[in-house]
Amino acid sequence: MNKRDCxxxxxxxxxxxxxxxxxxxxxxxxxxxxxxxxxxxxxxCIHNGFGLTRFKEELTxxxxxERMVKAFHELKVEYRINATIxxxxxxxxxxxxxxxxxxxxxxxxxxxAMGARERTxxxxxxxxxxxxxxxxxxxxxxxxxKDGLLVGKKxxxxxxxxxxxxxxxxxxxxxxxVVGVAEIMPYSNGxxxxxxxxxxxxxxxxxxxxxxxxxxxxxxxxxxxxxxVDENLKPIPETAFWLDVDAVLLSVGLIPDNQLSMMAGIEIxxxxxxxxxxxxxxxxxxxxxxxxxxxxxxxxxxxxSEEGDQAATAILNYLNKREETAETLMLSTDQNFIxxxxxxxxxxxxxxxxxxxxxxxxxxxxxxxxxGMVVHSVKKEHLLPAELEMMIIPQKVLAQCxxxxxxxxxxxx
Amino acid sequence: MIDLxxxxxxxxxxxxxxDLSHFKLSVCVLEKNVEIMNExxxxxxxxxxxxxxxxxxxxxxxxNLIGAKRYxxxxxxxxxxxxxxxxxxxxxxxxxxxxxxxxxxxxxxxDVQVERLHRDEVIKREPNINPNVIEALFFPTTAxxxxxxxxxxxxxxxxxNGVELRRNEAFVSVVRVDDHYCVTTSKGTIQARxxxxxxxxxxxxxxxxxxxxxxxxxxxxxxxxxxxxxEDENYLNHVIYPCPSNKGKGVLxxxxxxxxxxxxxxxTVIEDPYNHGTTKDGLDEIDxxxxxxxxxxxxxxxxxxxxxxxxxxxxxxxxxKEDKGWFDCVGIDxxxxxxxxxxxxxxxxxxxxxxxxxxRKAMVEFIWPHRIHPQDEAKRAAMIEMNPRMGKIICxxxxxxxxxxxxxxxxxxxxxxxxGVKRLTRPGSGRCQGGFCxxxxxxxxxxxxxxxxxxxPYDNEAFLLPYGVEHE
Numbered sequence: 001m002n003k004r005d006c007x008x009x010x011x012x013x014x015x016x017x018x019x020x021x022x023x024x025x026x027x028x029x030x031x032x033x034x035x036x037x038x039x040x041x042x043x044x045c046i047h048n049g050f051g052l053t054r055f056k057e058e059l060t061x062x063x064x065x066e067r068m069v070k071a072f073h074e075l076k077v078e079y080r081i082n083a084t085i086x087x088x089x090x091x092x093x094x095x096x097x098x099x100x101x102x103x104x105x106x107x108x109x110x111x112x113a114m115g116a117r118e119r120t121x122x123x124x125x126x127x128x129x130x131x132x133x134x135x136x137x138x139x140x141x142x143x144x145x146k147d148g149l150l151v152g153k154k155x156x157x158x159x160x161x162x163x164x165x166x167x168x169x170x171x172x173x174x175x176x177x178v179v180g181v182a183e184i185m186p187y188s189n190g191x192x193x194x195x196x197x198x199x200x201x202x203x204x205x206x207x208x209x210x211x212x213x214x215x216x217x218x219x220x221x222x223x224x225x226x227x228x229v230d231e232n233l234k235p236i237p238e239t240a241f242w243l244d245v246d247a248v249l250l251s252v253g254l255i256p257d258n259q260l261s262m263m264a265g266i267e268i269x270x271x272x273x274x275x276x277x278x279x280x281x282x283x284x285x286x287x288x289x290x291x292x293x294x295x296x297x298x299x300x301x302x303x304x305s306e307e308g309d310q311a312a313t314a315i316l317n318y319l320n321k322r323e324e325t326a327e328t329l330m331l332s333t334d335q336n337f338i339x340x341x342x343x344x345x346x347x348x349x350x351x352x353x354x355x356x357x358x359x360x361x362x363x364x365x366x367x368x369x370x371x372g373m374v375v376h377s378v379k380k381e382h383l384l385p386a387e388l389e390m391m392i393i394p395q396k397v398l399a400q401c402x403x404x405x406x407x408x409x410x411x412x413x
Numbered sequence: 414m415i416d417l418x419x420x421x422x423x424x425x426x427x428x429x430x431x432d433l434s435h436f437k438l439s440v441c442v443l444e445k446n447v448e449i450m451n452e453x454x455x456x457x458x459x460x461x462x463x464x465x466x467x468x469x470x471x472x473x474x475x476x477n478l479i480g481a482k483r484y485x486x487x488x489x490x491x492x493x494x495x496x497x498x499x500x501x502x503x504x505x506x507x508x509x510x511x512x513x514x515x516x517x518x519x520x521x522x523x524d525v526q527v528e529r530l531h532r533d534e535v536i537k538r539e540p541n542i543n544p545n546v547i548e549a550l551f552f553p554t555t556a557x558x559x560x561x562x563x564x565x566x567x568x569x570x571x572x573x574n575g576v577e578l579r580r581n582e583a584f585v586s587v588v589r590v591d592d593h594y595c596v597t598t599s600k601g602t603i604q605a606r607x608x609x610x611x612x613x614x615x616x617x618x619x620x621x622x623x624x625x626x627x628x629x630x631x632x633x634x635x636x637x638x639x640x641x642x643x644e645d646e647n648y649l650n651h652v653i654y655p656c657p658s659n660k661g662k663g664v665l666x667x668x669x670x671x672x673x674x675x676x677x678x679x680x681t682v683i684e685d686p687y688n689h690g691t692t693k694d695g696l697d698e699i700d701x702x703x704x705x706x707x708x709x710x711x712x713x714x715x716x717x718x719x720x721x722x723x724x725x726x727x728x729x730x731x732x733x734k735e736d737k738g739w740f741d742c743v744g745i746d747x748x749x750x751x752x753x754x755x756x757x758x759x760x761x762x763x764x765x766x767x768x769x770x771x772x773r774k775a776m777v778e779f780i781w782p783h784r785i786h787p788q789d790e791a792k793r794a795a796m797i798e799m800n801p802r803m804g805k806i807i808c809x810x811x812x813x814x815x816x817x818x819x820x821x822x823x824x825x826x827x828x829x830x831x832x833g834v835k836r837l838t839r840p841g842s843g844r845c846q847g848g849f850c851x852x853x854x855x856x857x858x859x860x861x862x863x864x865x866x867x868x869x870p871y872d873n874e875a876f877l878l879p880y881g882v883e884h885e
Binding site for chain 1 (some may be wrong): 640644687689690691692693695696713715716717718719787788790793794797798801802804805806809810812814831844845846847848849851852855856866867871872873874876877878879880
């Protein structure tokens with residue numbers, strides 16, 4: 001059987017970063033990508049705004065990918081494209097299919113870097129007809145930017161996530177009319193810069209606390225019904241109104257794509273929808289690591305690549321058997337957080353916590369609490385669900401904790 | 414001049430075409446949609462009911478039984494899916510026991526295999542049943558099939574054996590000329606000695622065009638469904654029926670051949686037969702009713718909702734009637750799929766054989782080309798050796814290769830649309846709902862059918878615009 005020190009699943013921004021870092025250390029890496037090119041979703045994100053942290057300049061998605069892929073090829077990392085993994089077993093054998101056949105690889109370590117998939121109409125259950133013209137924003141983006149095909153002339157976008165906002169601008173630039181964007185929450189779910197640069201600059205209306213309650217159209221979308229929602233996100237029937245459109249784009253969230261992880265029996269956190277991990281990105285199966293959007297959904301690609309780098313360091317340590325003591329601290333949170341990572345902290349080093357809050361908050365203190373005592377805290381003027389937050393917990397703080405600690409939001413006043 | 418024209422390529426039209434293709438007859442089938450099996454036949458519970466349910470002395474009772482008996486052989490001959498998973502009809506309250514008894518007696522009378530199961534036995538066989546169950550009937554012969562695969566297999570066989578299929582061509586009008594019918598379609602005219610109206614949702618209006626006196630009372634009923642992710646493939650072992658009511662069989666939990674679970678249908682009377690949208694009320698109704706028979710599944714496991722419309726005869730029985738060389742099949746609602754082979758036999762015996770002495774001819778077999786099972790690595794490896802495109806996976810959710818899609822397009826009656834590819838080979842049916850594969854499917858269809866991607870139909874119409882075209 002083909003044996004490898006590390007098999008990386010997915011050639012997007014996380015997988016490429018990890019492959020580069022590992023190969024630089026002389027590790028025998030095989031990267032497996034199901035699409036026909038490396039770079040992942042970046043290849044269809046032709047707008048700019050990528051790379052400010054990693055490359056200290058503003059790049060488009062394809063040029064960010066190009067830099068990563070160039071470094072990858074310079075190191076002569078081995079890879080397969082058009083290769084689909086059918087399953088990963090807990091013993092780290094990986095089965096994949098490509099045009100050459102069915103292959104099985106025995107890996108010493110595995111990095112899960114499969115990214116995410118988009119939530120669909122079926123997931124959010126929009127009632128109505130099922131004609132052509134309902135697309136997820138990513139599919140519409142791919143049609144337009146990779147295949148030169150436009151999904152409609154009069155488009156409505158549901159969800160104010162970043163992909164939806166970017167597509168509002170992109171469609172306007174190719175002379176499709178974007179009738180509006182609706183967001184079920186009372187606040188936007190996109191980055192502030194995208195709200196300004198993609199909607200406000202083009203006078204595209206944003207309907208907050210509003211959702212699509214019906215789609216109409218026999219062969220093609222003809223109209224949509226919008227309704228305002230109450231504080232429990234339930235549509236208010238009296239507020240319903242119709243708009244004539246020929247396409248609907250859904251930007252209603254990404255789901256970490258963990259089908260393979262689940263088949264391998266890896267424990268999944270129902271809140272982040274990604275694998276449960278330790279401070280070294282290791283999942284519940286020793287030797288299997290995860291990074292990027294398969295772990296949790298990021299806002300900025302630079303941090304996806306950074307997680308790839310960090311997972312690579314952890315994989316290197318694992319291969320060199322430089323594992324720290326098994327002693328760990330369980331991390332829990334109060335109800336103000338959607339999720340926090342990692343699930344267990346390592347008291348022997350500085351730990352970087354990542355979290356997302358459930359609703360917008362102002363002037364609060366994010367506190368790490370152990371044995372009823374606040375051991376570390378950071379003041380935050382603004383916290384938004386749309387923005388992934390990070391904080392460093394110094395090692396000396398964690399040294400004071402025992403068994404577990406908890407992330408809490410305390411009022412600053 | 415042809416011998417027989419069949420209007421409509423739903424399950425009844427496909428079955429008739431298949432049965433008639435065995436004889437020396439010239440047969441043409443008219444289908445107004447791009448794909449066959451596109452309406453009622455594609456949006457239903459996909460069940461071969463055992464045959465105990467229809468009222469006594471009805472065509473439904475008689476033809477359901479014939480259909481249920483014919484399906485195993487038909488599916489074997491065509492190599493299509495047929496799984497006799499069996500069904501449980503569950504009583505959740507004491508007051509349902511009388512109707513359970515009645516159905517038990519009826520099943521015995523009709524020689525339908527049935528077994529009474531006590532609560533403990535039901536729970537043992539079906540651990541995710543609602544634990545409030547008090548008793549159940551077990552029907553081992555209830556089977557599941559893949560309706561559109563069945564229809565395409567029947568029609569492929571028919572076309573290979575000389576039947577002409579005209580797709581994307583609608584019936585417009587008909588006049589009786591001397592000893593035959595002259596049918597005007599959206600594309601021309603067809604002269605046929607005899608005509609069978611199997612137009613499904615349109616059968617009532619087609620019948621009325623032929624003879625305004627043939628005004629069959631029909632109600633259109635919409636049935637909504639929820640579909641779950643493959644994750645729940647092993648959640649149920651059987652089809653689960655509640656005790657039936659006067660509104661029909663109720664909301665069922667159906668295990669499908671492909672492994673998804675389906676919950677539905679609702680039953681709402683509607684005016685427009687093409688109003689097949691789902692509704693909030695309908696989906697809420699499924700949510701409430703399904704947990705009365707099975708343990709609830711997380712809502713996040715639901716990947717798709719759909720609705721089908723069925724033409725329900727007010728008389729509650731199929732309407733199968735001849736009018737001067739013209740035969741109407743009207744009001745084919747549930748159990749239409751299960752009864753289709755019976756309906757076809759009935760039409761041939763009572764109509765076709767009146768006018769023709771049927772002579773068998775030499776046949777070309779048609780074998781349904783199944784996609785490779787996702788777990789069958791040995792077969793996949795062997796197929797890739799012969800054709801590398803068998804290893805290029807387009808649909809990751811369901812493990813479907815480019816070659817399997819190409820094969821489905823190039824069948825004698827193949828897929829011509831995004832929906833057709835989805836039905837015949839599954840891309841778009843999985844948890845990503847086409848998110849990863851739809852753009853690739855469009856390109857494959859365009860290349861294989863020698864059209865532009867902007868000309869590829871989603872259902873009946875093209876749905877993408879070339880970028881850069883000026884729009885009004």
